[in-house]
Amino acid sequence: MKMPKTTKRFCPYCKKKTEQKIDLVKTGIKRGTLKRGSLERAKKRNAIPGKGNKGRYGSKPAIKSWKRKTKATTRKVVIYKCQECKKSKHAKNSRRVSKLLIGEKAG
Ligand SMILES: [Zn+2]
Structure with missing residues (x-):
């Protein structure tokens, strides 16, 4: 459109x-510096998001790629x-x- x-x-x-x-x-949230999901906290816990899978941080599950996307369009x-x-x-x-x-x- x-x-x-x-x-x-x-x-x-x-x-x-x-x-x-x-x-x-714009969609998405800001990463706060003092929040639980902050990058600083992740680094202190020796887990940088997207690298390895230490604790609850890490790569996304593979199951998601098997599933078919139901909708080709997004809501704007x-x-x-x-x-x-x-x-x-x-x-x-x-x-x-x-x-x-x-x-x-x-x-
Ligand atoms: Zn005006």
């Missing part, structure tokens, strides 16, 4: 139509950032797409 970089959309903070930047919502959420007040808002609905190309002309 193709989407333009910017669109004119209603901004609930400015209460008018403004130019808004389209961006994808678009975020709109107002260029005037620099505030952003999520899109009302997420959509299933195989690939979301931002910056190309919508078709």
Whole structure:
């Protein structure tokens, strides 16, 4: 799916139509420096994620590769950032797409 970089959309903070930047919502979590899943803690326990299999850290189970992927598409959420007040808002609905190309002309 193709989407333009910017669109004119209603901004609930400015209460008018403004130019808004389209961006994808990033998935995944940040590794905290003091959290249990932190890299520093892993190093102290002599287990660096992705290297070897010491304790609960390590490579993923092989079973996952046997199983067939049920869905070829992933759910993507678009975020709109107002260029005037620099505030952003999520899109009302997420959509299933195989690939979301931002910056190309919508078709
Ligand atoms: Zn605004």
